[in-house]
């Protein structure tokens with residue numbers, strides 16, 4: 001179903017700007033026309049057949065050598081993530097290493113996850129389960145973890161024998177171009193991984209093409225639109241969407257430096273621009289003032305600045321539009337009676353999309369910082385008295401991506417992890433985000449899973465073949 005009203009001008013360009021240096025222009029990239037999008041889809045269909053035919057062992061080999069090739073260019077990817085979307089360099093480096101490790105895990109485990117399995121056998125017949133690729137997958141992705149979005153949306157799909165046409169967010173065209181060029185300089189088979197460039201319009205055109213599966217990472221609002229497109233074609237879709245993840249702090253916790261540091265970074269890493277970041281903090285009323293004040297004191301010690309400077313702890317947001325939305329959400333909270341412990345403003349000495357980490361209490365459920373996803377450095381903190389109240393507050397969201405609990409009582413922690421309605425949950429210093437663990441959301445946080453064995457299941461069709469002996 002194409003949209004005839006959309007006409008993309010030939011030679012139109014996406015301009016990339018630096019959010020840490022007054023939006024100075026970094027470069028631009030040509031927007032793909034509808035004809036170019038169609039041509040990439042055609043190339044992908046052609047290449048996919050051969051890619052499937054070479055078999056799993058060969059595909060694993062290709063992905064391993066792509067890993068080696070991407071690793072050689074790691075420093076440039078790190079730099080480009082920092083330049084274009086503002087991720088501090090040290091974080092950019094460690095995040096990249098984490099995603100490269102995911103790629104290795106996927107290669108190491110593809111055979112186990114995707115090999116045929118005998119389901120039934122007797123004297124006269126054998127029934128076997130066979131994993132097959134869907135065909136061509138359109139991947140439409142966000143901007144907040146550029147390298148990670150690529151590994152997470154494509155690597156398992158490629159290993160399974162699918163071909164990819166990827167469109168990144170319009171916020172990071174230069175990163176996308178560099179990734180495309182780097183892959184083209186490797187010996188990866190041509191036409192299997194393809195890129196197109198543009199904003200929502202190009203994303204919409206891509207989703208309308210002859211594709212067999214759609215993978216989307218981005219906001220729940222866009223996810224809903226794409227779900228409708230997939231429904232009209234009756235193709236499967238995997239949706240990795242927004243979140244408003246809660247963390248609960250019980251009264252037996254001591255509010256020491258380690259806990260404050262843990263809570264702070266659960267919220268403010270990457271300037272609070274990550275889907276499964278802690279977005280609402282629920283603290284026992286006896287600790288509410290202490291936690292809020294200690295977090296505010298800690299926040300004021302963090303160095304905000306140029307992401308390319310290795311000392312920088314908090315970079316800018318990706319773009320001015322993110323700041324504007326954040327300011328509206330914070331203003332709404334303050335107008336409705338929220339108390340500001342720190343932040344609530346742009347730092348005066350910096351020119352770009354910078355915003356100070358902001359801590360808010362006196363939160364009520366009618367405030368946007370409570371009911372909406374806040375994709376920037378603000379943390380609403382609310383108090384509770386009883387277990388039931390804490391769980392009710394934590395689950396009081398349209399989203400269900402993740403959640404955390406802090407208590408020394410292990411039985412209580414386990415009860416909370418089981419009572420929270422979300423895809424990934426953690427207690428204290430434990431981490432759910434690992435290569436082998438599936439990742440995805442409940443409710444408006446998504447449909448389907450990426451990573452781990454469940455990620456392979458998501459992007460393969462299963463076929464049963466029964467034959468006589």
Ligand code: NAD
Pocket residue numbers: 140141142143144145167168169170198199200201202203204205207217218219220221222223225226239240241242243274275276373375401445446
């Ligand atoms: P977004 O929905 O605005 O855009 C995401 C992508 O979709 C971009 O490439 C954009 O060009 C494209 N797009 C927008 N409208 C479209 C349309 N109508 N048709 C086709 N394509 C369209 O989201 P964003 O602001 O780029 O990213 C931030 C959001 O992504 C947050 O909500 C965040 O929580 C979420 N996110 C989720 C995960 C996850 O794994 N669950 C990971 C990263 C980000």
